[in-house]
Amino acid sequence: MRTFARFALAAVICATALPVLAEDKPTLNIYTYDSFAAEWGPGPALKAGFEKTCGCTVQFTTSEDAISTLRKVQLEGASTKADLVVGLDTATSGEARATGLFAPHGLTLEGLSLPWSDAEFLPFDYGYFAFVYNKEKTPNPPTSFEELIALPASFKIVIEDPRSSTPGLGNVLWVQAAYGDRAPEIWKGLKPHILTMTRGWSEAYGLFLDGQADMVLSYTTSPAYHAVAEKDDKYAYAPFTEGFVPQVEVAGLLKTAKQAELGKAFLAYLVTPEAQKVIPTTNWMYPVIDIGDALPAAFGKPPEKVLPIDEAELAANGRAWVDAALAALQ
Numbered sequence: 001m002r003t004f005a006r007f008a009l010a011a012v013i014c015a016t017a018l019p020v021l022a023e024d025k026p027t028l029n030i031y032t033y034d035s036f037a038a039e040w041g042p043g044p045a046l047k048a049g050f051e052k053t054c055g056c057t058v059q060f061t062t063s064e065d066a067i068s069t070l071r072k073v074q075l076e077g078a079s080t081k082a083d084l085v086v087g088l089d090t091a092t093s094g095e096a097r098a099t100g101l102f103a104p105h106g107l108t109l110e111g112l113s114l115p116w117s118d119a120e121f122l123p124f125d126y127g128y129f130a131f132v133y134n135k136e137k138t139p140n141p142p143t144s145f146e147e148l149i150a151l152p153a154s155f156k157i158v159i160e161d162p163r164s165s166t167p168g169l170g171n172v173l174w175v176q177a178a179y180g181d182r183a184p185e186i187w188k189g190l191k192p193h194i195l196t197m198t199r200g201w202s203e204a205y206g207l208f209l210d211g212q213a214d215m216v217l218s219y220t221t222s223p224a225y226h227a228v229a230e231k232d233d234k235y236a237y238a239p240f241t242e243g244f245v246p247q248v249e250v251a252g253l254l255k256t257a258k259q260a261e262l263g264k265a266f267l268a269y270l271v272t273p274e275a276q277k278v279i280p281t282t283n284w285m286y287p288v289i290d291i292g293d294a295l296p297a298a299f300g301k302p303p304e305k306v307l308p309i310d311e312a313e314l315a316a317n318g319r320a321w322v323d324a325a326l327a328a329l330q
Contacts, residue, residue, distance in 0.1 A: 025055060025056050025057050026055075026056045026057070026259055026262060027056065027057045027058075027059050027259070028050075028054070028056050028057070028058050028059065028083050028084070028259050028262045028263060028266060029059050029061065029081050029082050029083045029084070029258075029259070030058060030059065030060050030061070030082065030083065030084045030085070030086050030266070031060075031061050031062075031063070031069050031072060031073060031080075031082040031084070031085045031086070032060055032061075032062055032063075032069060032085070032086040032087045033062060033063060033064065033065050033066050033068070033069055033087045034062045034063070034064055034065075035202070035283075036060075036062070036086065036087050036283065037060035037062050040282065041282050041283060042278050042279055042282040042283045043060055045278045045282065046058075046269075046270070046275055046278055047060070049269070049274055049275060049278070050265075050266055050269050050275075054262060054265060054266075056259070056262055058266070061081070061082070064164070064199070064200055065164060065165055065166060065200050065201075066087045066088050066089060066092060066166045066249075067092060067163075067164055067165065067166060067169070068164065069085060069087060069088070070085070070088060070092055070095065070096055073085055073096075073099070073101060073254070074099055074101075077101070078101070078255075078256050079256075080101070080254060080256060082254050082257075083253070083254060083257035083258060083259045083260070083262065083263045084251055084252065084253055084254065084257070084263045084266060084267070085102075085251065085252050085254070086124070086251040086270075087249055087251070088121065088249070088250050088251075088252065089166050089170075089247050089248060089249050089250060090246070090247065090248045090250065090309070090311070091166060091169050091170060091173060091247070091309070091314065091318075092166065092169075093118070093120075093121045093250055093252075093311070094311040094312075094314055094315045095315070096121070096252065097120055097121075098315070100255075101254055101255060101256070102120045102121070102252045102253065102254060102255065103120070103252075103253045103254065103255040103257070103260070104119045104120055104253075105119070105120065105121070105122050105252070105253055105264060105267050106264060107122065107264070107267060107268055109122070109271070111289055111290075112271070112288050112289060113286075113287070113288055113289055113290055114126060114248065114288060116288075118250070120252055120253075121250035121251065121252045122250060122251050122252070122267045122270060122271065123248045123249065123250050123271075123288045124249055124250065124251055124270045124271065124275075124276075124279065124288060125248075125249050125279045125283055125285035125286060125287060125288060126246055126247060126248040126249065126285060126286050126288060127219040127220060127221045127246070127247050127284075127285040127286060128219060128220040128221075128244040128245065128246050128247065128302065128303050128306070129167060129170040129171060129174055129217065129218075129219060129220075129244060129245050129247060130217075130218060130219055130220040130222075130237035130238065130240070130244060131148075131157065131215040131216065131217055131218070131237060131238045131240070132205075132208070132215060132216050132218045132219075132222045132223060132235055132236070132237050132238075133214060133215045133235070133236060133237070133238055134214075134234055134235060135234050135235065135236055136234050137211075137214065138214050138215070141215065141236075141238040141239075142155075142238060142240075143238065143239055143240060143241055144240050144241050144242055145175065145178065145179070145186050145189075145190070145240065145242065146186075146189075148190065148193060148215075149186070149189035149190060149193070151193070153192040153193060155193055155214050156193055156194070156195040156212070156213040156214055156215075157190075157193050157194055157195065157213055157214065157215045157216065157217070158194075158195050158196060158197075158198065158204040158205075158207050158208055158212070158213040158215075158216045158217065159171055159194060159197050159198075159204065159216075159217045160197065160198050160199070160200060160201055160204050160217060161197050161198065161199055161200075162322045162325065162326075163322065164199045164200065165198075165199065165200050165201060166247065167201050167204075167217055167218065167219075167247075168197070168217070169318075169322070170245055170247055171217050172321050172322050172325050173245050173309050173314070173318075173321070174242075174244070174245040174307065175187065175325070176321050177243075177245055177307035177308075177309060178242035178243065178307060179242075183321065183324065183325070184324050184325070184327070184328045185328075187324070187325045187328035187329055188328045188329075190329075191328065191329050194329065195207070195212060195213045197329070201218065204216050204217065204218075205218060205222075215238065218237075219237075219247075219284070219285070220237045220244065220302070220303060221280075221284050221285055221286065221299055222235065222237065222284065223235040223236050223237060223298070224280075224284060224296060224298040224299045224300075225284045227296075227298035228281060228296050228298050229281070233298075241305075242305075242307070243303065243305035243306060243307045244303045244305065244306060244307065245306075245307050245308075245309060246306055246308070248288075249283075249285065251266075251267055251270060253267065271288060271289060273289065273291060276288065276289050276291050277291050277294045280294070280295055280296060280299060281296065286299065286302060
C-alpha cells in the first residue's frame, strides 16, 4: 500500500479552514463468506456494478463460510453493523428466519428460473451437491452411496463438517433425503472411505486436487470451473442414481439496517441480467434467471432427479440428523 503522507496532511489543514465540499457517500455494509468477496469471486464485480448507480460505497465483511456468517449475525443481534447478509442458503435460511433479525425484502420476483415465494430471502444462484472425481484416475466412479460403500476401503473421499460448512450440511441432508431412517447405516458404511472431514470446502477440494482422495464433496458445477477457467475437461461429478439435493444461495435484509433502501436496491440488482451474468464464472453456480449464451456450455443442464428438503422438517430434525451422522462416524 502506498502512503501519501503529505497529501493527508494537506487534507487535514484544508478541513480545518474550509467547509466540506462534497457529502460523504453512504456505506452499504454486507456480511458474506470469504470466497464471495475474494478478488476471484463475484463480490468485486457486483460491488463495482452497483456502485456505478447507487451513489454509495459497498463494504464487505467476511467470514469463512455461510454458517460462520450466520453465527456472526446471531452473536451481534440487533447491534449488528450489517445491512445485508449475502450467501446464506436454503439449509440455513430457516434458522436465520427464526432469529427474527431479517426483514421482508418487498420485491416482486418475476422471471426467475426456479420457483420462489420467500418473502424474506432472495435467491441469487443455485447448484447441487455432488461428488467430483478425476476421470483419468477414476474412470468408473460409483453411481450411488451404496456403490461407494461397497468399494474397497482404499477408495477415499473428502467431506466437510456439517457444523461449519454448508456443503457438509448439504451432504447430511442428501443422505437423509435419499435414505431416511437408513441414513445412520449409510454414514457407518461411508466411514472407512472418509480420508478426513475438513472444516470448509476449500481445504477439502485442495486435498482432492493434490491427489490425496478419489472424490470430494462439492457441486455438480465444479467441473465447469476446470473446463472454462483451466481448459481442463478431466473432472466430472459422479451420477448418483438417488438424485441430488439443491443448494439455493440467498440474500436477506436486516431489520436494523441503517441503509435499508440501499439494501433493497442491492437485492433488486442481484437478480438483474448484469449481475446474474457475473455469477456463473465467479461463483461457479447456476444463475437464477435465464442469461442465454452468457452461461457457458460446460455447465450443462441441471440434474433431472432432485431431492427437495422441506424447511419445516429441516428446522424440526436438522440437528438430530447432523448428530446421528457424526455419531455414526465416531
